[in-house]
Amino acid sequence: MRQNSTAPRNNKLKPSSNLIMNGSVRVRVIRTLLAIQNGQSLASVLDPLLNSLHDGDKGFAHALLLTTLRQWYALERLLDSLADNPIDEKEVRTTIQVGLTQLLYLQVADHAAIHETVEAAKEIEFAHATGLINAILRKVAKNPSKFRKKCDKKHSLPNWLAYQLKQDWSEQYDDLMQGLRQPAPMFLRVNTAITSVEGYQQALVEFEVEVDLVELTSGFNLPNSSDAAASNSILTKGLRLHQSTAVNALPQFSEGAASVQDMHAQLAAPLIHNVLLNKLSVKKDDADDDTDTSNNEIRILDACAAPGGKLAHWLELISSNESSLFHVKQDSAETSPVISKVKITAIDNEAPRIERIHTNLQRLNLSQHDLQQAEKNIELNIVCADATTWQGAGKKKSKLVFDAILLDSPCTATGVIRRHPDISILRTEEDIEQTALLQADILHNLWPQLKVGGYLLYVTCSILKQENVEQMQDFMTYYNNVAAVEFSDDCNWGIEQAIGRQCLPIDSESGDGFYYALLYKTAE
Numbered sequence: 001m002r003q004n005s006t007a008p009r010n011n012k013l014k015p016s017s018n019l020i021m022n023g024s025v026r027v028r029v030i031r032t033l034l035a036i037q038n039g040q041s042l043a044s045v046l047d048p049l050l051n052s053l054h055d056g057d058k059g060f061a062h063a064l065l066l067t068t069l070r071q072w073y074a075l076e077r078l079l080d081s082l083a084d085n086p087i088d089e090k091e092v093r094t095t096i097q098v099g100l101t102q103l104l105y106l107q108v109a110d111h112a113a114i115h116e117t118v119e120a121a122k123e124i125e126f127a128h129a130t131g132l133i134n135a136i137l138r139k140v141a142k143n144p145s146k147f148r149k150k151c152d153k154k155h156s157l158p159n160w161l162a163y164q165l166k167q168d169w170s171e172q173y174d175d176l177m178q179g180l181r182q183p184a185p186m187f188l189r190v191n192t193a194i195t196s197v198e199g200y201q202q203a204l205v206e207f208e209v210e211v212d213l214v215e216l217t218s219g220f221n222l223p224n225s226s227d228a229a230a231s232n233s234i235l236t237k238g239l240r241l242h243q244s245t246a247v248n249a250l251p252q253f254s255e256g257a258a259s260v261q262d263m264h265a266q267l268a269a270p271l272i273h274n275v276l277l278n279k280l281s282v283k284k285d286d287a288d289d290d291t292d293t294s295n296n297e298i299r300i301l302d303a304c305a306a307p308g309g310k311l312a313h314w315l316e317l318i319s320s321n322e323s324s325l326f327h328v329k330q331d332s333a334e335t336s337p338v339i340s341k342v343k344i345t346a347i348d349n350e351a352p353r354i355e356r357i358h359t360n361l362q363r364l365n366l367s368q369h370d371l372q373q374a375e376k377n378i379e380l381n382i383v384c385a386d387a388t389t390w391q392g393a394g395k396k397k398s399k400l401v402f403d404a405i406l407l408d409s410p411c412t413a414t415g416v417i418r419r420h421p422d423i424s425i426l427r428t429e430e431d432i433e434q435t436a437l438l439q440a441d442i443l444h445n446l447w448p449q450l451k452v453g454g455y456l457l458y459v460t461c462s463i464l465k466q467e468n469v470e471q472m473q474d475f476m477t478y479y480n481n482v483a484a485v486e487f488s489d490d491c492n493w494g495i496e497q498a499i500g501r502q503c504l505p506i507d508s509e510s511g512d513g514f515y516y517a518l519l520y521k522t523a524e
Contacts, residue, residue, distance in 0.1 A: 021052035026098060026120040028052060029064050033094050042069070042422035060106075068101040069421035070181050074156035075100050078147060082136050092129045095121050099137045104148045110141040156181050160429040161414070168465045172495075172504055176463075179506040184418035186244040187214070187511065189261040189313060190237070191364060193320045197237040200258055203251045210242035214263055218271060219488030222278050223520055233490055236270045238263045240509065256364035261309045262416075264493065264503045264511030265461070268406060269313035272457040275485075275518065276300065276404045279453060296340035301405045303387045303446060305346035306353030308360040310408055310459075315366045318342055319376050341377045345392060345402075347385045354384045388441040392449050400451045407446060409439050411462035415513020418505055436466050443475055447482070450521050455485070458517045463504060468515035472499040475519075485518040 021028055032049045036042060049065065050058050068075070075097045079087065087093050099117035102108035114137045118130050140147045155162045155177035166173045188211075190197045197213065204211045218234040240263065247253045247260060280298070302311045348354055361367045368380045383390070392401040412435050417423050443458075450456055460467055476482055476499070484499045493511075494501035500517030503510070 021048055023123045024116065024120055025053065025057045025061050026064070026116055027123045029061055029068070030091070030094050030098055030120060030124060032065055033068060033098070034091065036069070036422045036425055037090060037094070039426065041426065042420055063106060064098065064101060066183070066421060067105050068098055069425070070183075070418075071101060071105060071151065071156050072097070072421070072425060073158060074151045074154065074181075077154075078151050079136070081150075082139060083132075087132070089126070089129070091124055091126050092121070092133070095124070095126065095129070096133055096136055099133065100140060100147075100151075103137065103140050103144050104151060114138060114141065152178075152181075157417075157424050158427075161424065161427070164429075164432075164464060165414075169463070169504065172506060175506045176504055179504070179508075180417050182418060182508055183244075184262070184416075184505065184512060185509055186241045187261060187263045187266070188239040188241065188250070188258045189266050189309075190239065190258050191256055191316050193316045194252075194255075194257050194365075197239065200251075201239055203257075204239070204241075207249070207251050209245055209250070212240045212242070214238045214240050216263065216267060217490055217492045218267060219490045220271075220275060220518060221486045221488055222275060223483065223485070223522075233488075234270050234274050236266055238266050254363065256366075259309065259312065259360075259364065261313070262419075262512045262514075264514040265309060266313065266511075267493070267514070267516060268310045268408065268457065268459050269317055271516065271518065272300075272404055272406045272455065273314060273317045275455045275457075279403060279455065297343060298341075298403045299343045299345070299392075299401055301392060301402045301446070301449075302344065302346040303405060303407045303442065304348055304410060305382075305408065306348040306350065306357050308346070308357035310406060311344075311346050311357065312360055312364050312366055314406070315344070315361070315371075315378070315380070316364070318344075318378060319366070319371065319374070341379060343379045343381070345381045345383060347383045347387055347390055349384065349386045351384050354382060357382055388438070388445050390445070399448055401449045403451055403454050405446055405450055405454070405456040406459070407442065407456060408459045409442060409467075411435055411439070411460040411467050412464060413461050415461040415463045415503070415505060415515075418512065432464060432466055436471060439467060439471055440474070443471075444478075447475075447479065447519075447521075452481075452521050452523060454521050456519045456521070458500070458515075458519065460515045461512060462515060463502070463513035468502060469497040469499050469517070472517045472519075481521055481523045483520045483522050485520050487516075487518075 021031070028049055032045050035045050049061060053061055078100065079093060079096055095117060099113055102113035102117070103110065114134060117137060118134050121127065121130050121133050157177070157180065162177065165176060169176055190200045201211055201213055214237070216236045218236065250258060252258070302314065305311045346357065348357065358367065371378045371380060391399070393399050412427055412431055413420065413423050447456065458472065462468060472484065476484060487496065487501050491501060494503040494516070500515060503512070503514045505511070505513045
């Protein structure tokens with residue numbers, strides 16, 4: 001869910017560099033909303049907002065900001081229906097929408113919501129609009145249930161995006177439109193190199209944190225696998241908190257026992273890890289596999305890796321004492337030998353995001369230094385590079401480098417709108433085409449670097465088919481050495497697509513919108 005690099009910036013929006021954080025709580029929220037409309041991301045303005053407030057005001061400001069963003073377009077349509085004449089001033093519209101959020105969604109007392117919102121208009125030097133703001137808010141306050149129903153009746157997305165989602169997901173459309181307006185649940189990934197999922201669940205209970213165990217079952221119909229291997233299920237366990245909780249209130253969080261990660265995002269590392277294990281179990285003389293095991297090394301790539309959640313998860317699985325990566329079962333003398341070293345390369349194209357990878361890995365005790373200290377046979381190399389042009393082989397003659405690739409592809413991030421509701425404001429219809437072209441460039445650069453018999457797991461946090469299944473279909477028409485691996489029937493997540501599976505953020509307990517497709521390289 002890498003919002004900061006998910007799509008080309010909307011060139012029509014020019015981010016402001018100076019966000020003034022003074023005045024009342026409502027004024028600061030209004031200024032933050034204006035900054036987002038001017039092109040700044042929620043991620044870049046949320047901390048400055050909260051850090052400027054006293055602790056007692058932070059909860060209200062956070063709720064007011066996020067709720068207004070989630071209901072943004074529905075509130076805009078309601079506002080247009082309430083005004084006798086068009087309201088063109090962005091500052092006035094934003095102020096009224098902040099007032100409507102208080103009356104309809106936060107149950108703020110009428111007199112407080114109206115009075116403080118009118119005063120906020122004066123503070124931002126739009127006193128000439130106070131009469132209009134007061135009249136509209138008072139009208140709504142007389143019958144809030146009526147206007148809440150009107151506001152909730154349809155979607156709260158830009159019309160172009162709602163139309164596209166209706167084309168892509170006609171059967172799920174109504175539920176999807178309502179689901180995208182709700183807060184997303186908080187999930188935890190437990191570091192199984194430190195403790196078990198059940199053990200950490202018990203620790204949370206002792207800290208009086210209410211939590212549920214979530215289990216997702218996956219399976220693939222892999223090529224060159226025995227019937228038993230192909231039917232083995234992959235069980236991914238995570239924890240869903242009943243209420244979002246500050247990470248500093250979670251047991252052993254600073255020591256790396258757990259990470260905040262969406263449940264559907266937690267599927268990526270186990271999927272690619274298990275197909276890699278299957279690859280190592282294939283007979284060495286398989287005609288479709290040119291894996292070089294003479295030096296007992298295996299090389300894997302995490303492309304577009306920042307902020308490092310999936311990379312960390314993969315490292316946790318590899319370095320876990322229970323991992324069989326270094327202990328491949330040998331059914332006969334012809335099976336692949338035990339792997340002595342795993343060489344992992346992670347790339348991303350922005351230096352600050354590379355720094356975030358290092359920071360996250362250090363907390364989890366998974367930096368290269370930590371791995372060496374623990375005597376893990378893992379070589380980790382994190383590179384700041386453009387995935388559309390980067391070559392893992394460097395100046396080496398052979399371009400066939402990697403045994404497995406995890407591509408957490410750039411996307412419009414429409415699947416994580418619940419967590420980042422500013423996406424619906426910042427994205428434009430043109431971004432979809434631009435992003436699909438970027439995805440294709442990355443795929444065409446990385447695919448030739450995958451060894452024959454290797455796997456590429458393609459992942460996005462988008463719910464738009466152009467970035468997902470249609471991207472895969474286009475890719476497969478271009479190459480004759482690629483096969484799509486089918487998910488088996490025992491998958492209990494997502495919706496089966498012509499290629500891959502799609503998760504949708506429909507209900508309050510499910511994960512975000514993620515797409516997964518597994519590609520197999522058949523020949524060179």
